[in-house]
Amino acid sequence: MTFKKTLIGLAAFAAFSSAQAEETLSVAATPVPHAEILEFVEPMLEKQGVDLEIRVFTDYIQPNIQVDQKRMDANFFQHQPYLDEFNDGRGTDLVTVTGVHIEPFGAYSQKVDSLDALKKGATVAIPNDPTNGGRALLLLQDAGLIKLKEESKITATPRDIAENPKDLKFRELEAATLPRVLNQVDLALINTNYALEAGLNPSEDALVIEGSNSPYVNILVARPDNKDSEAMQKLADVLTSEEVREFILEKYEGAVVPAF
Incomplete structure (x- = not known):
């Protein structure tokens, strides 16, 4: 009887230890490629x-709100300039755990097949959030379509355009809606995650796209109180593993680039 009780006790202890070892980590992500990578x-x-x-x-x-309010442990969808702007504007203190990949930002059109073909007064749609809107304008500047004021950086808006030879008309829209208005504008600057969701192939369909040296690395983000937790570090390690590198290269064929 005593031996049987001991066995039951050991089994219960083992089950308890196993349950304790299983830790849950909740992560908020946009669908493509972030949720797919997760x-x-x-x-x-x-x-x-x-x-x-x-x-x-x-x-x-x-x-970001979900993580800040401790409803989620981490998120995976943004780059550092966006996080910095969010923290400054919202008074949050979210932090980077690790960088994972780059999604080169691109310009797309259903009406022209080159930037040179854009007519005077063409309508251009860009994201309405500060960092991605500025990123779009910087890409257009690099392509020679506009020139921004010298002090303009990632937070540039259409008001910071110093030269606009084609008299382009800008529409600032929520980033997620840009693929849906592609047939209503002459050109749209679209984040790669939303481009992929819409069935666009950035490496083939973009009229201009950032190079692989883009500084906008997508990051795993957490709070100061949990960024160094064992579970979070395990997630960071697997996200920057050789297996993930190969997965990104094979699945996205250049539309998403490993940053590690």
Whole structure:
């Protein structure tokens, strides 16, 4: 009887220890490629005792709010300039855990097949959030379509345009809606995650696209209180593993580039 009780006790202890070892990590992400990458690493984390919960968002605001309010542990959707702007504007203190990949920003059109073909007064749609809007304008400047004031940086807006030879008309819209208005404008500057969701191939369809040296690395973001947790570091490690590098290169064929 005593031996049986001991076995039961050991079994209960083992079950308890196993339950304790299983830690849940919730991560907010936009669908493509972020959630897809997280789904790829989910089995890798499970083997390390971490249960990854992925919650998909289609906007750039809620993932940060959810993490800041401790409803989620981390998020994966943004680059550092956007995070800096968000923290400054919202009074949050979110921090970078690790950089993962680059999504070269591109310009797309259903009406012209080259930037040279844009007519005078053409309508150009760009993201309405400060950093991505500025990023779009910087890409247009690099392409020679406009010239920004010298002090203009990532937070540039159409008001910072110093020279506009084609008299381009700018529409500032929510980033997620840009693929849907592509047939209503002459040119749209679209974040690669939204371009991929819309079935666009950035390496083939973009009229101009950032190079692989883009500074806008997409990052895993957390709070100061949990960024160094064991589960978070395990996630950071698998996101920057050779397996993920190969997954990104094979699946996205240059539309998404590893940053590690």
